[in-house]
Each structure stands twice: as C-alpha cells, then as structure tokens.
Amino acid sequence: MDGAGLSDHEQRILAEIEGKLQGDDQTLDRRLRTMRSRHLPHIPPVRLRTRGLALCLMGAISAALLIAASTTVKPAFLWAFAAAWTITFVSAVPVFSRWCLRWRKKPPRGGGERS
Numbered sequence: 001m002d003g004a005g006l007s008d009h010e011q012r013i014l015a016e017i018e019g020k021l022q023g024d025d026q027t028l029d030r031r032l033r034t035m036r037s038r039h040l041p042h043i044p045p046v047r048l049r050t051r052g053l054a055l056c057l058m059g060a061i062s063a064a065l066l067i068a069a070s071t072t073v074k075p076a077f078l079w080a081f082a083a084a085w086t087i088t089f090v091s092a093v094p095v096f097s098r099w100c101l102r103w104r105k106k107p108p109r110g111g112g113e114r115s
Contacts, residue, residue: 051091051095052095054091055088055091055092055095058084058087058088058091059088061084061088062081062084062085062088065077065080065081065084065085066081066085068081069081
C-alpha cells in the first residue's frame, strides 16, 4: 500500500467491525490483545536443557534398540525400537522448532560494515 493510510470511511468501517468482534467473542478479544501464539508456549531454559538431555538419552536408547533389533532379528526388539524412536521424534519436534525460531531471530554476526 503506497498511500498514507485508511480513509475516514474505511476507518469507520474498521471501528464498527472491531466493536462487533469485541462484544461477540471474549476469547478472540483476549487473543487479539495479547497476540501470543498458543503453539509455542514459553519454556524456561532449565526445562529446555532437561528436555534436551532426555532427548539425548532417548536417542541413545533408540540406537541401542536398533542395534539389538538388527542383530537378533526378534520382533520384540523391533517393536520396542519403533516405539522408542517414535516417542523420541515426537518429543524432539517442539525442541527443534523452538531452536529454529531462536536461530532465525538472532542478528547476524559481525555487526555491520567497518569504516
């Protein structure tokens, strides 16, 4: 949009829509005021470290079960590996998505041009 903003008519229409939405749905009103995402709640750094250590442990268990399943060729080990790997993967998704968001928001190193 190249213009300076909304016209008076558009601002009145927008104010009417906002007024109707504020009165109709209190949950929507609260979400619009806070504008926080429900998908990635705030997790303290200590819990992230604990979750990371738990993921490393689950990864090691999954690797051990994979080795056991491939050497013994017993269905019990195969199913145990499948369950452990699935739990590890599902648990890792929120941690890696939060890590990616943090990585993307970091400013580039170097700080700019030198004079």
